[in-house]
Amino acid sequence: MPDAIAYILAKYNYWMAVILMMIGLYAMIAKKNLIKKIVGMNIFQTAIILFYISIGFKKSGTIPILEHNGHVIDVAKYSNPLPHVLMLTAIVVSVSTFGVALALAIKIYQEHGTLEENEILSELEQ
Amino acid sequence: MSQYLCVVIVTFGLLLAFITYAMRWIKIELCLPFAILVLGFLSFSATSLFIHVLIWGPFEYALGGWAPPIGIAYNVDQLNSFMVFIVTLVALVNMMANWKGLNTFLGDRIGGFCALYILYVSGLNGILLTGDLFNLYVLLEIASLTGYALLAIGDKRFAPFASINYVFLGTIGACFYLLGVGYLYVKTGSLNMLDVSRLIKELHNSPTILSAFMFIIIGVWTKMGLFPFHTWLPRAYTHTFGAISSLIAPMGTKVMAYVMFRVILTVFGINFVFRTSAFPYILTTFAVAAILFGSIFALRQTHLKRMLCFVVITEIGYLVSGLAIGNSSALKGSILHMLNDVFMTFCLFLSSQAIIDKMGAKIEGFSQLFVKTPFIAAIFLAGALSVIGIPPTCGFFGKWFLLLGAIEKGSYALFCAIVLSSLLNLILFFRIIEVAFYGGRAIPTWRITGEFPWSFYGGLTFAGLSILVMGLSTFYLIRFVIEPFLMPLGL
Numbered sequence: 001m002p003d004a005i006a007y008i009l010a011k012y013n014y015w016m017a018v019i020l021m022m023i024g025l026y027a028m029i030a031k032k033n034l035i036k037k038i039v040g041m042n043i044f045q046t047a048i049i050l051f052y053i054s055i056g057f058k059k060s061g062t063i064p065i066l067e068h069n070g071h072v073i074d075v076a077k078y079s080n081p082l083p084h085v086l087m088l089t090a091i092v093v094s095v096s097t098f099g100v101a102l103a104l105a106i107k108i109y110q111e112h113g114t115l116e117e118n119e120i121l122s123e124l125e126q
Numbered sequence: 127m128s129q130y131l132c133v134v135i136v137t138f139g140l141l142l143a144f145i146t147y148a149m150r151w152i153k154i155e156l157c158l159p160f161a162i163l164v165l166g167f168l169s170f171s172a173t174s175l176f177i178h179v180l181i182w183g184p185f186e187y188a189l190g191g192w193a194p195p196i197g198i199a200y201n202v203d204q205l206n207s208f209m210v211f212i213v214t215l216v217a218l219v220n221m222m223a224n225w226k227g228l229n230t231f232l233g234d235r236i237g238g239f240c241a242l243y244i245l246y247v248s249g250l251n252g253i254l255l256t257g258d259l260f261n262l263y264v265l266l267e268i269a270s271l272t273g274y275a276l277l278a279i280g281d282k283r284f285a286p287f288a289s290i291n292y293v294f295l296g297t298i299g300a301c302f303y304l305l306g307v308g309y310l311y312v313k314t315g316s317l318n319m320l321d322v323s324r325l326i327k328e329l330h331n332s333p334t335i336l337s338a339f340m341f342i343i344i345g346v347w348t349k350m351g352l353f354p355f356h357t358w359l360p361r362a363y364t365h366t367f368g369a370i371s372s373l374i375a376p377m378g379t380k381v382m383a384y385v386m387f388r389v390i391l392t393v394f395g396i397n398f399v400f401r402t403s404a405f406p407y408i409l410t411t412f413a414v415a416a417i418l419f420g421s422i423f424a425l426r427q428t429h430l431k432r433m434l435c436f437v438v439i440t441e442i443g444y445l446v447s448g449l450a451i452g453n454s455s456a457l458k459g460s461i462l463h464m465l466n467d468v469f470m471t472f473c474l475f476l477s478s479q480a481i482i483d484k485m486g487a488k489i490e491g492f493s494q495l496f497v498k499t500p501f502i503a504a505i506f507l508a509g510a511l512s513v514i515g516i517p518p519t520c521g522f523f524g525k526w527f528l529l530l531g532a533i534e535k536g537s538y539a540l541f542c543a544i545v546l547s548s549l550l551n552l553i554l555f556f557r558i559i560e561v562a563f564y565g566g567r568a569i570p571t572w573r574i575t576g577e578f579p580w581s582f583y584g585g586l587t588f589a590g591l592s593i594l595v596m597g598l599s600t601f602y603l604i605r606f607v608i609e610p611f612l613m614p615l616g617l
Contacts, residue, residue: 023498028294041297048301048308053310083311086260090304093267100274107278107286120287 013054020047045094056083139248150237153245161240161555169214199258205611223585224369292358299348353416360435368479376471409450416443420490421550455532463524473509473589493565512557520597
């Protein structure tokens with residue numbers, strides 16, 4: 001048992017990312033309200049952003065800026081900047097997805113007067 | 127000089143899209159001609175790029191002068207430059223064909239529409255040309271986001287709701303892809319496709335690589351609309367405006383199929399898939415299910431466009447079946463089918479749009495279609511024959527190579543599925559042809575044109591001819607486009 005706890009704790013960043021992802025996925029599948037679904041989608045995307053950021057992080061690592069005044073560059077000192085930079089783009093993507101989804105939700109609300117998925121579906125079937 | 131074209135196609139496309147929108151501040155009528163000009167420019171650049179690759183061979187372009195494993199590289203080879211060529215060409219023809227219809231339907235929203243249209247095409251071009259896994263994700267999201275916005279245009283009651291469902295599923299698919307890329311990055315420390323493929327050769331047994339493969343493949347399948355993940359597809363494509371469905375239906379799924387081929391064949395390698403016996407089984411099951419269920423569901427539909435959506439789902443099954451068989455002829459067949467399918471789907475969706483405009487969407491109402499609109503019906507028939515797989519239309523040759531591969535490999539489940547679905551497609555389209563020929567009575571008018579503008583008939587002619595041309599140039603396509611792609615991979 002202590003082994004299992006140690007195993008989980010050693011990689012807690014992955015577990016957190018997975019838990020967040022599952023929360024997002026649950027909201028997207030199980031919730032009936034479109035806004036809740038959209039928020040779930042955003043949580044899902046954020047979980048992946050968190051995963052990327054955690055893999056680039058180092059304990060007591062500093063910001064990756066080269067110093068030229070005679071310092072020998074020691075890679076072990078710096079956090080890996082690449083995943084962090086990639087996630088800047090992914091954040092932009094997730095914000096725009098959020099925006100597009102909300103715009104569509106507004107259109108749906110104007111047309112149907114509700115955001116509950118089952119009510120919209122029953123109206124569409126008529 | 128012309129090697130810069132691969133970057134020009136993507137960056138100029140993204141830039142000019144916004145200038146197209148800005149045109150509305152000068153004069154709103156300028157947007158559409160300017161958009162056509164931009165698409166013409168993209169199409170011309172794509173043609174030059176393809177000719178350049180044919181003469182000088184594949185090349186790698188390092189963006190910003192950063193050498194590939196560190197910087198982003200565009201890898202241009204025969205297959206993806208040809209895909210860019212057909213994507214830009216079909217986009218251009220589709221825009222020109224629907225000129226009038228778009229103007230009347232959209233009114234003063236035309237500026238935004240043109241910008242989205244060009245962004246979508248540029249996103250697809252980027253997906254095709256890039257040699258970087260993360261860059262692919264970003265461009266995939268550009269294409270998807272504009273695709274969501276485009277698909278929401280159309281029937282006000284259904285289209286936005288169908289589109290938001292696509293947003294949810296599409297986002298899950300793209301995120302799975304991103305997560306898989308993250309796994310690959312954790313294990314190899316690289317994002318360049320060729321570099322990753324070199325590094326994971328020794329890591330084939332790593333569970334991380336295995337999970338990366340699963341995440342990426344499920345993500346791509348969701349975006350492709352393979353059978354169990356297809357639910358967004360019929361709803362999204364049915365209720366959107368005609369010109370948009372004839373843009374997105376031929377390209378969206380096929381470009382994602384290209385991503386599947388690129389990731390599996392170039393990054394992981396076919397040996398990775400056939401290393402264990404489980405993957406070929408999984409692939410075969412999915413392919414057979416997609417082919418059969420697509421055909422059967424298509425038979426149940428009474429709405430023409432919805433039926434065509436299920437035809438698209440069947441075609442996706444063919445594309446996966448090539449990978450499931452995994453030998454040279456089957457892969458040739460499915461890649462050929464991917465190229466042909468762009469034109470087949472374009473032809474069907476473009477002509478169905480005119481048919482729906484004239485006769486309504488229900489198949490029972492198509493009586494005397496051939497007398498009322500002989501030309502449109504003939505083009506639709508050409509697309510239908512191609513989907514069934516009758517030579518010399520292009521659909522025949524892809525299926526031929528697939529069947530050949532299935533026999534060589536001895537995968538009879540797929541063999542039977544492909545033959546059966548061709549027969550089901552035959553029933554499917556002859557159901558329409560029967561109503562169109564023998565249903566009801568009408569006085570022959572023998573008017574070939576009228577009602578629709580000339581540009582629309584031009585687009586239809588292009589669609590019909592392209593099916594024949596692609597079919598007749600099968601030999602050249604295989605010799606100059608597909609074999610140079612497969613040969614370096616040892617197939």
